[in-house]
Amino acid sequence: MSEPLTIEDVYKLFEKTNEKFEQSRQEADRRAAEADRRAAEADRRGAELDRRLAELDEASKRTMRAVEGLTTRWGRFVEELVEPGVIRLFRAKNIDVKETYSRARVKRQGIAMEIDILAVDETEVVLVECKSRLSKDDVDYFLEKLALFKQAFPHYKNYRAYGAVAGIEIDEGIDRYAYKQGLFVIKPSGETVEIINGEQFKPKFW
Numbered sequence: 001m002s003e004p005l006t007i008e009d010v011y012k013l014f015e016k017t018n019e020k021f022e023q024s025r026q027e028a029d030r031r032a033a034e035a036d037r038r039a040a041e042a043d044r045r046g047a048e049l050d051r052r053l054a055e056l057d058e059a060s061k062r063t064m065r066a067v068e069g070l071t072t073r074w075g076r077f078v079e080e081l082v083e084p085g086v087i088r089l090f091r092a093k094n095i096d097v098k099e100t101y102s103r104a105r106v107k108r109q110g111i112a113m114e115i116d117i118l119a120v121d122e123t124e125v126v127l128v129e130c131k132s133r134l135s136k137d138d139v140d141y142f143l144e145k146l147a148l149f150k151q152a153f154p155h156y157k158n159y160r161a162y163g164a165v166a167g168i169e170i171d172e173g174i175d176r177y178a179y180k181q182g183l184f185v186i187k188p189s190g191e192t193v194e195i196i197n198g199e200q201f202k203p204k205f206w
Contacts, residue, residue: 012084078115078130081102082166082186085193086119089186090126093195093203095162097121106152113145113152125159134167139178146206161206166193 016168035084066120083100092096097119104115127149129142142165164184179197182204186193199201 005095023057040121059164078132078166078168081168081188082130082193083117086117086126086128088186089193089195090119093184095121095124095126097124101183103155108152108154111148111152113148115145115149120156120159121161124162125156126164126184128164128166130166132167133169133171134165134174134178136174136177138167139165139174139181139183142183143181156170161166162203163194163206 006119022201029102033123069130079102083102084101087097098121100116101120102116104118106113115127116130119126119128127146129138129145131138142163146161146163149161151158162184164186166176166186168188170185170187175196178185179201182202184201185196187196
């Protein structure tokens with residue numbers, strides 16, 4: 001027969017229950033504090049990541065501006081190298097241009113276009129695209145310009161328009177690719193420039 005439960009037994013049971021409850025509460029507080037600490041650490045790391053990404057973005061923008069500036073300077077250098085020889089070069093090809101214009105720009109009917117060098121006479125016009133390094137993408141983009149040229153510059157709608165690409169360096173095979181599109185190809189030769197198309201070349205006109 002079990003002994004009767006005394007008040008002291010009840011009190012001890014209450015104390016044990018209260019002790020377990022307190023331990024559970026402390027453990028819950030500890031876990032909550034740990035969760036808060038981890039959340040704060042995550043916030044700190046997130047803020048640090050945001051700061052580093054902002055710095056990287058700014059550095060990327062600075063680099064891009066520097067590259068664009070360098071590309072622009074190189075492009076102008078090529079134009080300044082090519083332009084003095086343009087009239088001589090194309091007169092030798094029986095295209096009797098008499099004057100040149102640098103960076104001819106227009107915005108018309110939703111078309112914005114800039115031509116590096118225009119060489120003109122009364123009935124013919126030559127468009128020259130100048131690059132420090134000539135790639136296939138450059139040639140393709142220039143062909144798109146040529147297709148829209150007379151729409152952008154209607155003053156020349158009755159002219160015979162020719163295209164030429166110039167580069168200090170030309171990617172492998174791109175000179176031949178440009179020939180096949182009917183374009184003249186110009187590159188440096190000593191202290192001046194020359195058209196490197198062969199004698200059999202027949203230019204396309206737009």
